[in-house]
Amino acid sequence: MTAANGSTSTRVKSPGPAGGPRATGPDGRKGARRRRRRTSGRQAVAGWLFVAPFAVLLVAFLLLPMGYAAKLSLYRSTLVEGEVFAWLDNYGQALADPEFRRGVVRVIVFGLVQTPVMIGIALLAALLIDGATSRLSRFFRLAAFVPYAVPVVIGTLMWGFLYSPNTGPLSSLTDVDFLSSDTVLYSLGNIVTWQWAGYNMIVLYAALQGVPREVYESARIDGAGPVQIALRIKTPMISSAIVLVTIFTIIGTLQFFTEPLILQPLNPGAITNSYTPNVYAYQQAFSYQQYNYSAAISFLLGAVVFVGSYIFLFATRRRSALR
């Protein structure tokens, strides 16, 4: 990502009105330069006015909360002394907290299993709709993408009804309790897959559409079948898009919150108040008023996501689309 891109474009492309400085002589050149200086002064003011609302929001709702969370996380609130500076105590407490650690391990395991499954389904779906141009494939593309338009809360509610042995068909068909403490993580994984596979499919499909068709044509002449073309040519050609959707999926799973919180009343014993780090941070703040500890957990999670995604981006920079 090059922030400096195009920064020189306005200067280069303002040669003056009368066919460039060479034709207008020394006076014209001086005039053009003066105008350029005036323009750049005006642009500096306009530029700042244009970005000002965004810059204010960036400070108020990103930098300030970040700083505030960092500060809160370094204090401890006690009945006797009030707010006390506690150095890194909250972080030490979090790292030693078995409930927090179980939550972290849970989202990591969840991410390791759920991400490849979902990206695999999305890739298969993208390859299928890329290979077929029929009415069914167009319908399928829509059907797979619709869940993405549904609020996570409502998607989770619908699956909650479907999982429930009282209102849903799934338990009677399979004799599995989808909400027991052993199975509920898979059930949550299914909700995430259902909701996001279509989104990832569209991203991968768009990348496939960008590959020049001649590449496949020559492979076909060499005798490659459609399956071989899909696996050996198409998939490697879109590896940058695959990396991208993988990053976004991992970022999403680490922040896992809404789905477990909605399903919690169905089995509070299985989905505990510390089920994921985000649920834990939320409960610490709003059920136990432990704002300082909650801030430390949030900050730790945010830092892990932030640093992790940049390390991942950097490590795969050559293949990543986010350059």
Place this chain on the structure above:
Amino acid sequence: MSTVTHGSAGTHATSAAAAPHRPRRFAGGRIASHAVMAVMAMYFLLPFWWLLVAATKDNDGLFASQPLWFSGDFNLFDNLSLLSSQDGGVYLKWLRNSALYAVVSGVGATAIAALAGYAFAKLRFPGRNALFATLLGLIMVPATALVLPTYLLMSEAGLADTVWAVILPSLLNPFGVYLLRVYTHDSVPDEMLEAARIDGAGELRVFTKVALPTMRPALVTVLLFTMVATWNNFFLPLVMLSDHELFPLTVGLRTWYMSATIGNGGPALFNVIVVGALVAIVPLIIAFLMLQRYWRGGLTMGALK
């Protein structure tokens, strides 16, 4: 930064033209691939089918009848009237709140992102590169980590539990700024802006009369995405609001679901929740079907630029 998608229309045509010449041995593959697509489509549509069927049942029918087929009674309209009267008609307020938050945040965030994206792409001002680098650096900060401190700051400002607590944070859309910067940089010609300046137009006029019309497709995409993201948002309003009258649909339906499943006080109102969920997603599905082009446009822009 590649502009891979631009060639797609042309390449599509060639592949369609080449299709009839494909050897026949792929016919079996075609059937297999369509069978897989059909099974997957059923998976993705199953919850919608269930919701549609369940919305026609009363509370007993929801538990007593075949989950995936109609019960014989048709109670959709009874359920809708129950929905509009439940808890003093609070659902309609939630619906109105969701629409208000989505429209105000969507329009506001898009306007702010358009100004900033244009300035980053086309105006030279001191600090521009530093500010843009800050934006890029912070684009990966997870939103959920900021909700709690934002709530505490909002409380101190006396704005918690007001509509502003939901709307103001939703106006910040760094990714929208990034998208619009990329789009503007590639598709608004400098010569056009320069020509307008030479004609004596001020910077605001250059922006509104010359740049904005060209930016329109990207603006619609950002607007659509911000509106849907706000409509679907849960964590932020959940934390910010405690007044039931201010809830959006997502938070409101969750409180009903909680009290219905835990069963503390009041009748179990699962049929009301089901029809409430249906009403909440109908506008989204209509918008989604009508504006397909922009959805996909936005996703590909986000992924490939």
